[in-house]
Amino acid sequence: MSKHRVWVYGDNVNTDVIFPGKYTYTLKTPEEIAAHALEDLDPSFAGQAQPGDVIVAGCNWGCGSSREQGVTALKYAGVRAIIAESFGGLYYRNCINQGVLPAIVSGLRERLHTGDEIELDVANAAIRAGDQTFTFARLSPSVQAILDAGGLLPMLQRQFGAQEMA
């Protein structure tokens, strides 16, 4: 169980406002990318986000482009998990592949305001907000293994490193 400050957003937050397309071929380092996180949605976010913060949003978070920087930007701004009523499919995959927990939870957003705290219990797939507990579905074992490895890249590094050793 760990405590996290939340940022609360609405429905259909798309990748163009999470990380604008005009930067996709020029900004390279995760730190540069994080400096523009949520630029066209919430200009206060990039400057004020803290390590361990959590996003709580409505339906279809991360719809639109496949651009992975939509996750990179938030991850390097400090975001530990994204809790939404639903996700854009490509964004959901990008979260797992970058080691950021995507949790599908309904009914939580209405209870929270930006700056509130929640408790996250990853082992039991549960979230506590005030006196209420919300649960989310566990990932399948093979997908959970990617998240546990810290993402797809560390997992592949292990796989190819092991091949070299053999």
Add this chain to the structure above:
Amino acid sequence: MSGYTFAEKALARAADVATARAGDILDVAPDVMFSHDNTAAIRRIFAEIGAPGIRYPERTLFTLDHAVPAPTTQHAQNHAEIRAWAAAQAVHWFEVGRGICHQVISEEALVLPGETILGSDSHTTHFGWLGAFGMGVGRTEMAALWATGQLWLRVPEAMQITLTGHLQPGVTAKDAALRIIGDLGMSGGEYRSVEFAGDGVASLSVDQRPVLTNMMAEFGAMNAYMPPDQIVFDFLDARRTRDYAPLYPDEDAVYNQRYTLDLSTLEAQIALPHQPDNVAPLSAAVGQPVQQAFLGTCTNGRYEDLAAAADVLRGRRVAARMIVIPASAEIMRRAAETGVLSTLIEAGAAINTPGCGPCMGNHMGIPAPNEATISSGSRNFRGRMGTADAPVYLANPYVVAASAVAGCIADPRDFLA
């Protein structure tokens, strides 16, 4: 036991397993994997994996299309890195000016019915028009595909969209796509395989079909599908270099939602700022001033789209500046040969290099603050074209051309009589 959807059949084939059901997690080996201007960034991730090289270069291809020709030194450096990597790995390679990835891959018949294609671009749903399973992936996923030739996928649930009848003059597949997204919302197809059916599909040309499968990206779909017929086979037979086996869903496949759209009664639609599901009948926006009209993109930059604009513009002059970007060199050449390009130029349109152009705000038509654009593209999110305070309207090519002439959003029927 019930039958199988297209997605279930295609992913079972790609994973080399006997059968698959929605919800199964499979290691899928795609027939084709592609990336574009994001290839250099994928290369940097790939370098960290420690793999010796691209596992299947013959299944891998790169295009340059998202910012071409290079608008800045940084973009040029990005392109230079990609060229060097393409040469080193002996992959399929398409230079600046050849066109937009989805159009070029279709024209080159590099993916065929019943096959699976994964691309680091959300509009990879496009390839459903050929009866292929096409899905967008992230950059790390593409790096994994280069290294191993496979990727984990969850077999999606499916919905069926039945198209009946045929389109009226001045109405296109774009209007059908906007109507579907407007009716069901931009999360309406979330996580799902959107499988088209019905006699309306057969009535659509090879230039109209991809509009629908392409725009299902704006519907939240994982992939889209149209049953391939003789029109598709004829298109491919002149171009392909290998055989294929089309896949069709079973009559008793499980669809968790069904939706029917009658093309015969469909009217022109428009997506108002700032979401593609903020859809209204065109008449709701007629008269709204626009400063720029953009005709192009993977959604609506094909030959019929240019010809539709030419039908409206013949003998007229544009009042709002108009930018035309053919989706490929093949389209541009055909438009030059038939006189369509001359008609557009004589009307005052500016023609640019085949590619994505200003669709995602890189270059070639970024609006000033508060300038309105009417676009034949698929996305109008705030800031999409590079300027947060510039409203973008989405419509079909006839409407884009008519609005360019009028200087405000206009009904093309007034120009097509």
